Amino acid sequence: MHKKKIVILGTGGTIAGQSADASDHIAYVAAELGIVTLVEGIAGLASAHELLVEQIAQADSKDMSFAIWTLLAERVNYFSSLDDVAGIVITHGTDTLEETAYFLHALLSPAKPVVLTCAMRPASALTPDGPQNLRDAVTVAGTPGARGVVAVCAGVVHRAADVQKRHTYRLDAFSSGDAAPIAYVEDNRLRLLGNWPAAHEIRARAAIENIATLQSVICWPKVEVVMNYAGAGGGVVHALIAAGVQGLVLAGTGNGTAHNELDAALKVAQAGGIRVVRATRCPDGHVLALAGDVFETSKGLSPVKARIALMLALMLPGFG
Ligand code: ASP
Numbered sequence: 143m144h145k146k147k148i149v150i151l152g153t154g155g156t157i158a159g160q161s162a163d164a165s166d167h168i169a170y171v172a173a174e175l176g177i178v179t180l181v182e183g184i185a186g187l188a189s190a191h192e193l194l195v196e197q198i199a200q201a202d203s204k205d206m207s208f209a210i211w212t213l214l215a216e217r218v219n220y221f222s223s224l225d226d227v228a229g230i231v232i233t234h235g236t237d238t239l240e241e242t243a244y245f246l247h248a249l250l251s252p253a254k255p256v257v258l259t260c261a262m263r264p265a266s267a268l269t270p271d272g273p274q275n276l277r278d279a280v281t282v283a284g285t286p287g288a289r290g291v292v293a294v295c296a297g298v299v300h301r302a303a304d305v306q307k308r309h310t311y312r313l314d315a316f317s318s319g320d321a322a323p324i325a326y327v328e329d330n331r332l333r334l335l336g337n338w339p340a341a342h343e344i345r346a347r348a349a350i351e352n353i354a355t356l357q358s359v360i361c362w363p364k365v366e367v368v369m370n371y372a373g374a375g376g377g378v379v380h381a382l383i384a385a386g387v388q389g390l391v392l393a394g395t396g397n398g399t400a401h402n403e404l405d406a407a408l409k410v411a412q413a414g415g416i417r418v419v420r421a422t423r424c425p426d427g428h429v430l431a432l433a434g435d436v437f438e439t440s441k442g443l444s445p446v447k448a449r450i451a452l453m454l455a456l457m458l459p460g461f462g
Contacts, residue, residue, distance in 0.1 A: 255289055
């Protein structure tokens with residue numbers, strides 16, 4: 143039987159990084175090796191799968207841009223529409239992996255697996271983690287029944303909506319928080335624990351139109367995150383209002399709470415037509431709605447993901 147293809151899209155990150163000293167895991171340059179080199183470096187990968195490899199970008203993901211996101215969405219949407227493609231793998235830096243994953247999930251809700259992977263050590267390390275992560279991601283992308291945007295790191299498969307980078311250094315740097323991961327990858331096999339993300343048919347159908355809209359938007363809406371902390375005032379919010387911000391996400395304390403002065407400034411923003419979403423700086427747990435709430439809640443999304451949801455809502459019809 144003819145094997146279906148796995149598409150591998152490279153965007154850079156530490157997985158493609160190199161340092162002069164193999165024992166140096168932090169002072170390296172990210173995004174140096176091309177995706178073809180990374181794939182060729184994994185023994186047996188190309189012979190076990192029919193692969194299609196494309197370099198989308200070569201970026202340190204701390205510098206992730208809306209232009210790369212738009213191109214990535216266009217390529218993911220294109221490849222997932224091809225009958226002979228089983229799934230898509232994206233190599234990415236760890237720093238903003240959860241944001242790109244959530245962006246693709248929210249925009250495309252694909253019915254095929256779209257698997258982001260990464261590395262905490264550069265490719266030049268004595269024992270780099272990238273090759274195994276990439277191999278695991280290909281395993282997930284080729285698993286029958288797999289669906290939706292997920293992230294694979296250190297043998298753990300996380301949903302886009304749940305995944306968060308939680309550690310600055312360890313190889314197992316990601317967590318699904320309160321939610322359990324979907325699966326583990328063990329010796330090129332998947333041990334499934336939960337359900338794949340639901341494909342959102344309406345969004346998937348509107349994807350081409352949505353991508354065309356994103357391509358035509360010169361400036362994405364200005365949506366910023368403001369954090370609450372002891373002694374927080376309203377100055378940052380007032381400065382953002384003056385700068386023309388269109389949306390604000392509160393990374394609040396606890397159940398999305400804000401210091402009185404910050405809260406007052408956010409109310410001024412909302413009264414002026416700026417949408418304000420209440421999220422929490424706690425890594426686990428959802429902000430729960432309260433009777434008489436003035437601001438909408440982030441519906442379980444972290445502040446950075448709530449920001450993406452709000453940007454999409456401000457740009458595209460049907461995004462809430
Ligand atoms: N700064 C790197 C990046 O996000 C970190 C990494 O990939 O681990 O591209």
